[in-house]
Amino acid sequence: MANDKADTSPQHGSPSKWTPFGEKLRAIRREKGVLLIDMAQKAGVSPGFLSLMETGKKPIPERIIPAIAAGFDLGPKKTAELHEAARLSAKDYKIHLGPTANQFDRKVALALQTGFAKMTTKKKAKILKLLEEV
Structure with missing residues (x-):
């Protein structure tokens, strides 16, 4: 099977086609033996929208991860990994300075x-x- 992703190492700096969230979803689909269309159905979104989330072209709605976790019976560890991958895939991050920030x-x-x-x-x-x- 051909490698579906580009090298994302910092040395090469070339962007992957998929975000960390997309990579994690693909791994879950492979592990469970399902197609994107099947995962999209269980997540309650269209296959096109799921694909756009995988490539970072659409934001990841909060309801997606619980739906995928429940739909594919993911344990707490895999669900936490999916949450982390979603955080790593975000386009914007906020720095919380806290009440003591000067x-x-x-x-x-x-x-x-x-x-x-x-x-x-x-x-x-x-x-x-x-x-x-x-």
Whole structure:
């Protein structure tokens, strides 16, 4: 079977056709032996809409994950993985500064928001490493 996805490693920077959520849905379909049309029916959406969610062209409605989890009898671990994949597939993220945020915190958050798209993969990797140490 041919590989359906592009290399998404940071070194290559080439986008995958599917989001992490789409990859997870595809894995569930393969594991359960069902087609996209079957999964869409159990999720209560059209096959086209499900496909657009997989590729990040449509947002993932909150009701989709519980419907898929129930429809395919996913356990808590697989359901949690699906939620995480949906979070990783989001196009926008919010930084919750919290009640103790000061002017410096806001400046850092704004710099991340405005500069992120212009950052190199190498700089993003450095930031990730710093944040993972926290």
